[in-house]
Amino acid sequence: MAKEKKYDCIVIGSGPGGAPFAWRLASKGMNVLVLEAGPRYNPYTDYPLNKNNWELEGFPHRRKLKHVFGKRQKLDEGKKELRSWNRASGRLNPSNERMYLAYHHVVGVGGSTLHFQGEAHRLHPSAFRMKSLFGVAEDWPIDYRELEPYYTEVERIVGVAGPEGVPSRPRSSPYPLPPHKLSFASQVIEKACKKLGLELIPNTVAILSRPYRDTPPCNYCNGCQWGCPRKDKGSVDVTFIPLAEKTGRCTIVTDAFAGRIEVEKKDGVKRARGVVYYDRDGKEHFVEGSYVACACGAVETPRLLINSGINENGLVGKNFMETVFYLVVAFHPKRLDSYRGIPIDSVIWKWNEPNPELGFKGGFRLYPTAGSAVGPVSYALRFHNGWGEKFVKEVERWFGHAIAIGGIGEFLPNEETFVTVKEDTKDEFGLPVALIQSTLGESEIRMLEFMSKRAKEILEASGAEEVVEEFSSYDFFSATHVFGTCRMGKDPETSVVGADLRSHEVRNLLITDASVFPSSGGGDAPSLTIEALSLRAADLLLKSLKKEG
Ligand SMILES: Cc1cc2nc3c(=O)[nH]c(=O)nc-3n(C[C@H](O)[C@H](O)[C@H](O)COP(=O)(O)OP(=O)(O)OC[C@H]3O[C@@H](n4cnc5c(N)ncnc54)[C@H](O)[C@@H]3O)c2cc1C
Numbered sequence: 001m002a003k004e005k006k007y008d009c010i011v012i013g014s015g016p017g018g019a020p021f022a023w024r025l026a027s028k029g030m031n032v033l034v035l036e037a038g039p040r041y042n043p044y045t046d047y048p049l050n051k052n053n054w055e056l057e058g059f060p061h062r063r064k065l066k067h068v069f070g071k072r073q074k075l076d077e078g079k080k081e082l083r084s085w086n087r088a089s090g091r092l093n094p095s096n097e098r099m100y101l102a103y104h105h106v107v108g109v110g111g112s113t114l115h116f117q118g119e120a121h122r123l124h125p126s127a128f129r130m131k132s133l134f135g136v137a138e139d140w141p142i143d144y145r146e147l148e149p150y151y152t153e154v155e156r157i158v159g160v161a162g163p164e165g166v167p168s169r170p171r172s173s174p175y176p177l178p179p180h181k182l183s184f185a186s187q188v189i190e191k192a193c194k195k196l197g198l199e200l201i202p203n204t205v206a207i208l209s210r211p212y213r214d215t216p217p218c219n220y221c222n223g224c225q226w227g228c229p230r231k232d233k234g235s236v237d238v239t240f241i242p243l244a245e246k247t248g249r250c251t252i253v254t255d256a257f258a259g260r261i262e263v264e265k266k267d268g269v270k271r272a273r274g275v276v277y278y279d280r281d282g283k284e285h286f287v288e289g290s291y292v293a294c295a296c297g298a299v300e301t302p303r304l305l306i307n308s309g310i311n312e313n314g315l316v317g318k319n320f321m322e323t324v325f326y327l328v329v330a331f332h333p334k335r336l337d338s339y340r341g342i343p344i345d346s347v348i349w350k351w352n353e354p355n356p357e358l359g360f361k362g363g364f365r366l367y368p369t370a371g372s373a374v375g376p377v378s379y380a381l382r383f384h385n386g387w388g389e390k391f392v393k394e395v396e397r398w399f400g401h402a403i404a405i406g407g408i409g410e411f412l413p414n415e416e417t418f419v420t421v422k423e424d425t426k427d428e429f430g431l432p433v434a435l436i437q438s439t440l441g442e443s444e445i446r447m448l449e450f451m452s453k454r455a456k457e458i459l460e461a462s463g464a465e466e467v468v469e470e471f472s473s474y475d476f477f478s479a480t481h482v483f484g485t486c487r488m489g490k491d492p493e494t495s496v497v498g499a500d501l502r503s504h505e506v507r508n509l510l511i512t513d514a515s516v517f518p519s520s521g522g523g524d525a526p527s528l529t530i531e532a533l534s535l536r537a538a539d540l541l542l543k544s545l546k547k548e549g
């Protein structure tokens, strides 16, 4: 096994959990190594939006990490209104069990922000106190006020555009960029909301509304999920990674899969010595670090810890939380050109603050969107059936008429929802892969029912005529936001890391990704909070090192 030079800190994973942490330490003089399992993408040449067949290509994944799924939840046939279907194919999950469609993630420098939609939300202050306010999930050991300066810093670095007065999120300074103008489709939904007494406001997004970061503003192509070819979207590869590399003290090794954190025990105290990783040729390396930070995301982080024998209190992988998601698409009689704009340019925040009187515990938000119907192929595959000229005419007739309302909400942790490893299923390095199991509780199901009714009311009020698709996380696991598998908390008996994100079990190990969330936030997009937590953890580590002299 090849042995390499010793670093002050090894950061595993270069997404929103890893990159800000690496940058801050390197900017304060530490020598940092980032191990990233995936490749580096070049936004100008690798993403398909400039090609004719962009819609069929999708994000150009070069590597995925193998995982398997656990038990499937039985579905209630009575809940027909929550089943996923579309006009072209009928019911999408014909079985009576919840299907595992995908754990969506990107393996590459920048992590899953490479295909995220650029939403940049601060959590609602009450989302930090779900246990004390509503008796569910767990309270965060920190509150909104402690994160506020970090939210502000991250917003400045990535370039967040937002309106004044996002409800209940006090700010110490305005957003660095003005909000984006509402798309034509959002303007139609805004009128519908007014009729229903709802307020629709511009979304806060890490998408440039003016030139910023030496980059021209967004061209409203709606293609963020394919990877932004103009660097307008504040994904980590174009924000924190260049800053980290500019310090001259941060080395990034790509195609470097961390297989094990080596831990030694001396005088009853456990310390991480370093990391064993595999390069693109499968060759094994060992690299030493004074500190190790794990930021592989809420599925791969618990897998790495369990495979490294780090799980004394048995909580690693527990409290997994996925995405409560609902989408309804309809055809509007007017051509709205709904494929133009940014993917989610406006939001209805009304239900984002948890209100148990609604019959469920946790907040959610609704938003207008094109529902990923941003090119003719989606229309042809999802909304129309047939063949030949008549079929093409139908697709042409309705192209640009699709309008959708989406909803994302709070998932509460439960015993049947977790990540662990599957000992008898190994990857190419002979390591057990992650096993993901998720089961919706009553609260999530009631929330989906409420969401779907409100979303359909809004579409109806907008004048949309025919519903052509519904997709819900009732009958599909299709998670984009995942959290909770290494919960942060004050008590080492009930959590994996402390408020400083340092492991209770191995004190020179930190976990700086979405795994540490004690609750999932009321449907807010998580990356801004992950980045803010990551910077705060780096500052706390630097402070403790200063104290130690
Ligand atoms: C389609 C989609 C849209 C989304 N839209 C939004 C949005 O608009 N706004 C928002 O805030 N969030 C959005 N998200 C969610 C957001 O992308 C994630 O919450 C966020 O990226 C998670 O950050 P992370 O650091 O925890 O993990 P990740 O971003 O997944 O980063 C983990 C990194 O670790 C690497 N890695 C994993 N295992 C290893 C290993 N063993 N060795 C070395 N490296 C490893 C991975 O390659 C990856 O680079 C979206 C997600 C999806 C899928």
Ligand code: SF4
Pocket (backbone or CB within 6 Å): 118, 207, 208, 218, 219, 220, 221, 222, 223, 224, 225, 227, 228, 229, 230, 231, 232, 233, 341, 342, 343
């Ligand atoms: S909508 Fe804007 S941010 Fe998204 S891919 Fe297009 S140019 Fe980039």
